[in-house]
Amino acid sequence: MPVKLYDTLSRSMRALAPSAPGKEFGMYCCGPTVYGPAHIGNFRTFLLQDVLRRTLEEDGLRVRHVRNITDVDDKTIRRSQEEGKTLAEFTAVWTKKFHDDCAALNMLPPHAEPAAVAHIPLQIAMIEKLVARGNAYVAPDGSVYFKVSSDPDYGKLSHLDRDALRTQATNSAGEVNAADEYARENVADFALWKARKPEDGPNFWNSPWGEGRPGWHIECSAMSTHYLGETFDLHGGGVDLCFPHHENEIAQAECACGRHGTFARHWFHSAHLMVDGAKMSKSLGNLYTLADLEAKGFSPMAVRCALISGHYRSQLNFTLKSLEDARAALEKLEKGARKLAEKAGVPAEKFFADDAVPAEAESASRAAFEPAWLALCDDLNIPGALGKIFSALSDLGKTELTKSDAETQLRALAKMLRALGLKLFSEKKSSDAGNDAVPAEIAEIGEKRWSAKLAKNWSEADRLRDELAARGWKSLDRKDGFTLVRL
Ligand code: AMP
Ligand code: ZN
Numbered sequence: 001m002p003v004k005l006y007d008t009l010s011r012s013m014r015a016l017a018p019s020a021p022g023k024e025f026g027m028y029c030c031g032p033t034v035y036g037p038a039h040i041g042n043f044r045t046f047l048l049q050d051v052l053r054r055t056l057e058e059d060g061l062r063v064r065h066v067r068n069i070t071d072v073d074d075k076t077i078r079r080s081q082e083e084g085k086t087l088a089e090f091t092a093v094w095t096k097k098f099h100d101d102c103a104a105l106n107m108l109p110p111h112a113e114p115a116a117v118a119h120i121p122l123q124i125a126m127i128e129k130l131v132a133r134g135n136a137y138v139a140p141d142g143s144v145y146f147k148v149s150s151d152p153d154y155g156k157l158s159h160l161d162r163d164a165l166r167t168q169a170t171n172s173a174g175e176v177n178a179a180d181e182y183a184r185e186n187v188a189d190f191a192l193w194k195a196r197k198p199e200d201g202p203n204f205w206n207s208p209w210g211e212g213r214p215g216w217h218i219e220c221s222a223m224s225t226h227y228l229g230e231t232f233d234l235h236g237g238g239v240d241l242c243f244p245h246h247e248n249e250i251a252q253a254e255c256a257c258g259r260h261g262t263f264a265r266h267w268f269h270s271a272h273l274m275v276d277g278a279k280m281s282k283s284l285g286n287l288y289t290l291a292d293l294e295a296k297g298f299s300p301m302a303v304r305c306a307l308i309s310g311h312y313r314s315q316l317n318f319t320l321k322s323l324e325d326a327r328a329a330l331e332k333l334e335k336g337a338r339k340l341a342e343k344a345g346v347p348a349e350k351f352f353a354d355d356a357v358p359a360e361a362e363s364a365s366r367a368a369f370e371p372a373w374l375a376l377c378d379d380l381n382i383p384g385a386l387g388k389i390f391s392a393l394s395d396l397g398k399t400e401l402t403k404s405d406a407e408t409q410l411r412a413l414a415k416m417l418r419a420l421g422l423k424l425f426s427e428k429k430s431s432d433a434g435n436d437a438v439p440a441e442i443a444e445i446g447e448k449r450w451s452a453k454l455a456k457n458w459s460e461a462d463r464l465r466d467e468l469a470a471r472g473w474k475s476l477d478r479k480d481g482f483t484l485v486r487l
Pocket of ligand 2: 029030031220245
């Protein structure tokens with residue numbers, strides 16, 4: 001069952017497959033600019049890419065996922081200087097923070113994570129090709145610009161009006177745009193190499209055109225093709241990157257190799273996370289970080305669940321209520337999973353603790369979770385898939401099941417949850433880790449007590465509480481879980 005996904009370039013739904021059967025599926029995603037903590041808008045995009053990768057892997061594809069780190073641009077340079085740090089010291093702090101947040105959100109690490117500063121020669125080599133082919137020119141100050149009018153395909157991704165573009169290019173002949181980010185109205189020749197300026201401080205590199213640093217767009221063209229080849233299978237990013245960043249990436253990569261239509265085969269853009277009608281962004285200051293939400297008592301898993309819950313092609317309005325809903329949804333999933341695990345005669349926590357439980361494809365396809373899987377394969381319909389999971393759990397809760405049937409269904413549920421990256425019962429484990437090491441038999445009593453409490457079996461819950469106390473432990477209960485601590 002191939003996964004189908006909307007492609008921005010062809011404006012159509014297309015089945016995802018590697019260029020040849022059995023080949024790795026190469027996927028490149030634009031990564032963070034490391035000048036501060038990533039906000040949850042950034043994470044919406046990264047999480048949707050994570051779910052796409054997981055879904056493809058569950059579908060049997062071998063995915064090679066590459067995501068870059070932008071560690072040199074106007075913002076990283078300015079901020080590092082404000083803090084009196086070297087660029088490397090400064091970006092290392094935010095790169096580490098980004099990795100910690102990714103791990104907390106249960107995101108799979110990419111197979112390669114190239115940083116721009118470590119790949120300057122690669123970028124210079126691509127710019128040299130563009131100059132040699134007549135697609136770029138050197139300005140008097142030693143900066144190098146891409147000549148938009150030299151590329152007949154320019155504008156194909158963002159579907160810019162060719163005539164308007166031509167008029168604009170003619171009117172703006174000789175004008176250049178040195179900014180990394182700009183609007184469609186400001187289409188002009190853009191910077192590939194920026195000549196050294198006093199405000200760059202010690203951040204400059206030698207090049208055939210003198211000292212300077214790369215423009216932002218060239219790093220992704222150079223590193224994606226270096227790590228995945230001239231043509232690769234999918235390129236992703238937030239919808240704001242479509243123009244100019246991705247448009248420029250295509251122009252640079254395809255003109256450098258001299259062939260059009262060679263770069264990414266599929267373009268995956270995710271819509272923005274919004275706050276009160278505006279895009280969540282660092283510049284607007286309307287952002288939340290993962291740490292902000294944890295400080296309000298939400299677990300990273302609830303944040304993950306909230307951020308993936310909307311369809312990737314629609315904007316998602318962020319509210320604290322949506323986090324409460326996500327927390328309730330996770331609780332409901334845990335309850336349903338626990339019931340199913342009981343029918344299968346397996347301990348739910350242990351079963352779901354292991355992310356790598358092998359899914360039996362055959363039994364999964366016969367299971368009640370098939371509609372959820374089909375929703376996911378149909379343009380990554382995560383809200384649809386979640387809805388189908390809940391209805392399957394509700395139906396199964398009302399059905400008599402043999403032990404082996406229940407186990408089959410449990411495996412199918414695990415496959416769905418792996419694809420979504422939702423780890424059940426994880427919050428207790430992470431909070432336990434920060435407390436006393438809990439012996440297995442104590443953890444088991446704690447789990448049984450929690451199940452009894454959820455089932456409103458108060459006498460059994462009290463009995464197990466006393467048993468815990470007799471062994472020197474007590475349970476600190478929250479709305480959505482518990483932590484075991486020594487008395
Ligand atoms: P940046 O660190 O600004 O380069 O952005 C990293 C990723 O986050 C890019 O793919 C952006 O398109 C994406 N992004 C930025 N803001 C948002 C937002 N509010 N909602 C969703 N994705 C976003
Ligand atoms: Zn990029």
